[in-house]
Amino acid sequence: MTPLWQSRPVGVVGLGLIGGSLGLDLRRRGATVHALAHRAETAERARERGLADRVDTDPAVLGECGLVLLCLPLDRLLAPEPALREALPPAAIVTDVGSVKGPLLDAWEPWLGGRFVGSHPMAGTAHSGVEAGEEGLFRGRPWVVTPTPRSDPAALEAVETLAKALGAVPIRCGAGDHDRAVALISHLPVLVSAALLRAADQGATAELAPLVRALASSGFADTSRVGGGNPELGTLMARHNRPALRVALAAYRQALDDLEGLVEVGDWEGLRQRLEHCQMLRPGFLQD
Amino acid sequence: MTPLWQSRPVGVVGLGLIGGSLGLDLRRRGATVHALAHRAETAERARERGLADRVDTDPAVLGECGLVLLCLPLDRLLAPEPALREALPPAAIVTDVGSVKGPLLDAWEPWLGGRFVGSHPMAGTAHSGVEAGEEGLFRGRPWVVTPTPRSDPAALEAVETLAKALGAVPIRCGAGDHDRAVALISHLPVLVSAALLRAADQGATAELAPLVRALASSGFADTSRVGGGNPELGTLMARHNRPALRVALAAYRQALDDLEGLVEVGDWEGLRQRLEHCQMLRPGFLQD
Numbered sequence: 001m002t003p004l005w006q007s008r009p010v011g012v013v014g015l016g017l018i019g020g021s022l023g024l025d026l027r028r029r030g031a032t033v034h035a036l037a038h039r040a041e042t043a044e045r046a047r048e049r050g051l052a053d054r055v056d057t058d059p060a061v062l063g064e065c066g067l068v069l070l071c072l073p074l075d076r077l078l079a080p081e082p083a084l085r086e087a088l089p090p091a092a093i094v095t096d097v098g099s100v101k102g103p104l105l106d107a108w109e110p111w112l113g114g115r116f117v118g119s120h121p122m123a124g125t126a127h128s129g130v131e132a133g134e135e136g137l138f139r140g141r142p143w144v145v146t147p148t149p150r151s152d153p154a155a156l157e158a159v160e161t162l163a164k165a166l167g168a169v170p171i172r173c174g175a176g177d178h179d180r181a182v183a184l185i186s187h188l189p190v191l192v193s194a195a196l197l198r199a200a201d202q203g204a205t206a207e208l209a210p211l212v213r214a215l216a217s218s219g220f221a222d223t224s225r226v227g228g229g230n231p232e233l234g235t236l237m238a239r240h241n242r243p244a245l246r247v248a249l250a251a252y253r254q255a256l257d258d259l260e261g262l263v264e265v266g267d268w269e270g271l272r273q274r275l276e277h278c279q280m281l282r283p284g285f286l287q288d
Numbered sequence: 289m290t291p292l293w294q295s296r297p298v299g300v301v302g303l304g305l306i307g308g309s310l311g312l313d314l315r316r317r318g319a320t321v322h323a324l325a326h327r328a329e330t331a332e333r334a335r336e337r338g339l340a341d342r343v344d345t346d347p348a349v350l351g352e353c354g355l356v357l358l359c360l361p362l363d364r365l366l367a368p369e370p371a372l373r374e375a376l377p378p379a380a381i382v383t384d385v386g387s388v389k390g391p392l393l394d395a396w397e398p399w400l401g402g403r404f405v406g407s408h409p410m411a412g413t414a415h416s417g418v419e420a421g422e423e424g425l426f427r428g429r430p431w432v433v434t435p436t437p438r439s440d441p442a443a444l445e446a447v448e449t450l451a452k453a454l455g456a457v458p459i460r461c462g463a464g465d466h467d468r469a470v471a472l473i474s475h476l477p478v479l480v481s482a483a484l485l486r487a488a489d490q491g492a493t494a495e496l497a498p499l500v501r502a503l504a505s506s507g508f509a510d511t512s513r514v515g516g517g518n519p520e521l522g523t524l525m526a527r528h529n530r531p532a533l534r535v536a537l538a539a540y541r542q543a544l545d546d547l548e549g550l551v552e553v554g555d556w557e558g559l560r561q562r563l564e565h566c567q568m569l570r571p572g573f574l575q576d
Contacts, residue, residue: 251491
């Protein structure tokens with residue numbers, strides 16, 4: 001059976017990194033892509049880059065789509081414009097790519113019912129905007145799908161089929177589990193890493209500051225990378241995943257208190273054991 | 289004038305990552321390298337790898353050296369074996385490569401006087417041991433030299449000339465400033481990153497643990513890298529730079545409290561401003 005996304009146009013709303021990359025990959029896999037852009041300049045540039053077969057700023061462009069991918073920032077996903085809501089075809093499967101799933105399901109499921117599927121392709125680069133989309137972004141990456149009791153099985157399967165077609169690895173889990181997991185491994189690291197940047201800045205006197213910067217090496221660069229990333233994205237993730245992030249912060253505080261306590265009392269054997277545990281833990285968190 | 293390290297053999301004590309890399313680079317630059325290894329097997333393998341012209345487990349191998357580089361772990365630098373101390377040639381310039389400078393100067397300067405130079409080539413890889421040494425490790429990297437009022441200017445210059453010959457960038461600063469700076473950008477990140485690994489492990493229920501690991505991406509991998517590194521090295525750095533590390537930890541705690549407080553009260557504009565500041569700060573800490 002031909003997958004839905006090959007028999008009818010696929011709608012892509014938003015042509016930033018994720019939307020643009022989806023457009024490129026879907027077209028390469030034989031789909032027809034109809035995209036909605038917010039601004040005329042974005043639409044123009046998206047056409048030039050070939051991110052979709054049709055690009056328009058009028059939501060009517062989604063009219064024929066059987067499946068629509070909402071690739072907007074979290075805040076716009078949580079408070080969609082009425083014109084977008086009205087333009088979604090009545091029977092289309094609708095999915096999103098937001099990095100928090102509970103609040104999105106709360107916002108969309110009561111209205112679209114089982115044909116709304118919460119999903120989260122876990123891929124990213126340092127770039128954003130209409131120039132950022134690239135081919136093959138999802139290859140080998142997890143693509144989380146979060147079913148609920150209301151979910152239409154055919155809708156879930158359509159999204160997973162699409163994910164697999166782009167080389168991603170679908171993972172089904174509850175929205176709450178997704179949100180708790182990404183709080184620990186994605187949203188918490190942003191704050192941990194941002195605090196390091198601010199400590200390295202504010203923990204040095206004016207005289208010491210140039211030396212601190214001159215001596216910072218690859219270890220500091222790596223540990224500070226996500227803390228020095230996109231401030232809007234970091235704020236949106238914290239804002240919309242706040243309960244799970246607070247729990248993750250509490251776990252972090254406990255772990256840091258423990259290590260700091262060992263330094264305070266000079267328990268070097270205890271510290272060595274903790275660091276040995278960390279060395280043993282880390283490979284379990286790395287992609288194969 | 290021929291630099292000292294070309295007119296007489298250079299001694300290298302310890303043939304791990306730093307000692308082995310120094311041996312390779314010095315030989316390539318025309319120096320004769322006489323190396324002291326702790327164990328017979330290390331000496332044998334170092335000879336096979338060509339890390340030095342002569343390698344022995346007898347400290348007498350250092351007898352003719354005009355300059356000796358102590359490339360041992362911090363604990364062995366701080367409590368050197370009597371046989372090593374006695375074998376150092378009476379007039380040789382002696383320098384070390386330890387990652388903490390105050391305690392090392394306290395240990396060595398009273399005994400060797402101005403011909404002991406504290407130094408710290410800031411280069412590293414994920415590897416250690418006799419197989420780890422590699423050519424070009426110091427190229428473009430900072431090489432800190434920490435003068436004191438007692439330092440012999442000719443000894444300081446000899447070490448800096450050697451550093452430059454290997455492509456490193458000498459930076460002179462006080463030992464205390466060095467130790468405060470590396471506490472912020474090297475020793476603090478180890479604990480910050482280790483606490484993240486432990487939080488991601490302990491902050492998840494047994495049911496959630498596999499999902500947390502499956503969804504961890506490159507951001508988590510980068511932020512957790514130094515926390516999952518060599519436990520012995522991390523412990524030695526904390527132990528021997530404890531006062532500066534405690535100050536750095538206090539600065540970190542203040543920065544984290546501030547961010548956590550914004551999440552607690554839901555001050556998203558405040559959080560966005562802090563993350564914007566971090567994004568602006570980070571390039572100042574990256575190597576050109």
